[in-house]
Amino acid sequence: MRYSRLGYWGASAAGVVLALGGAVAVVFGMPPGVYWAKFAAFTFVIIGAVWVVLLAYRSADEVMLGEHKTAWFWGGMIMLSLVGPLAVGIVWRLVPMPLIIHAMGSLRSAFHAPPPPAWIPQPSQPQLYFLEGMVFVVIAQLVAFLVVLAWLRLRPAKQ
Amino acid sequence: MKNLLRVLRAEKGWSQAELAEKLGVARQSINAVETGKFDPSLPLAFRIARLFGQPVESIFEDDEA
Numbered sequence: 001m002r003y004s005r006l007g008y009w010g011a012s013a014a015g016v017v018l019a020l021g022g023a024v025a026v027v028f029g030m031p032p033g034v035y036w037a038k039f040a041a042f043t044f045v046i047i048g049a050v051w052v053v054l055l056a057y058r059s060a061d062e063v064m065l066g067e068h069k070t071a072w073f074w075g076g077m078i079m080l081s082l083v084g085p086l087a088v089g090i091v092w093r094l095v096p097m098p099l100i101i102h103a104m105g106s107l108r109s110a111f112h113a114p115p116p117p118a119w120i121p122q123p124s125q126p127q128l129y130f131l132e133g134m135v136f137v138v139i140a141q142l143v144a145f146l147v148v149l150a151w152l153r154l155r156p157a158k159q
Numbered sequence: 160m161k162n163l164l165r166v167l168r169a170e171k172g173w174s175q176a177e178l179a180e181k182l183g184v185a186r187q188s189i190n191a192v193e194t195g196k197f198d199p200s201l202p203l204a205f206r207i208a209r210l211f212g213q214p215v216e217s218i219f220e221d222d223e224a
Contacts, residue, residue, distance in 0.1 A: 063188035158195030
């Protein structure tokens with residue numbers, strides 16, 4: 001595999017733009033109703049974005065791939081080892097629920113997401129907490145990945 | 160693993176970017192190998208050896224040897 005700066009960074013940026021832009025276009029641009037059509041369009045956007053990111057993967061060299069694998073492994077594992085016990089603690093009521101609800105409320109108010117279009121039914125509270133839990137885990141792992149990646153690149157030289 | 164990549168590159172008068180271009184890797188990857196942060200795969204090590212016209216073992220040295 002031969003490194004290509006344009007291939008790597010270009011395809012990475014295109015994948016992110018396609019995923020985010022496509023999601024926004026599906027949610028805000030498509031007419032109300034016909035949920036299956038929206039679901040299909042959103043799935044198509046995500047598959048397309050993954051395919052584009054795979055192009056970026058093929059343009060990376062072995063050092064970059066090695067760094068990414070290490071960062072995902074350690075970042076993902078460390079954050080899962082923190083989030084996992086937290087999840088168990090919540091389920092077993094070891095963590096006070098008012099504390100969790102307060103924390104989630106703070107997180108919600110920190111991110112001023114635009115209100116969804118009216119045609120999207122309001123999620124129930126269990127659905128909302130499930131979605132927020134998923135997003136929280138993904139973001140937590142992404143942050144840990146970036147921290148480990150930064151450490152890999154900034155650590156002192158060995159020779 | 161220690162290596163003499165920085166020395167060999169300096170002897171040729173190449174920049175990290177030029178060496179990276181010849182090997183088909185990113186400049187940051189050359190820096191990572193030179194500073195010992197990353198040990199290259201065997202295929203990349205052999206490409207480096209071929210480029211400098213030297214055997215692999217004269218460029219890369221095992222820490223435990």
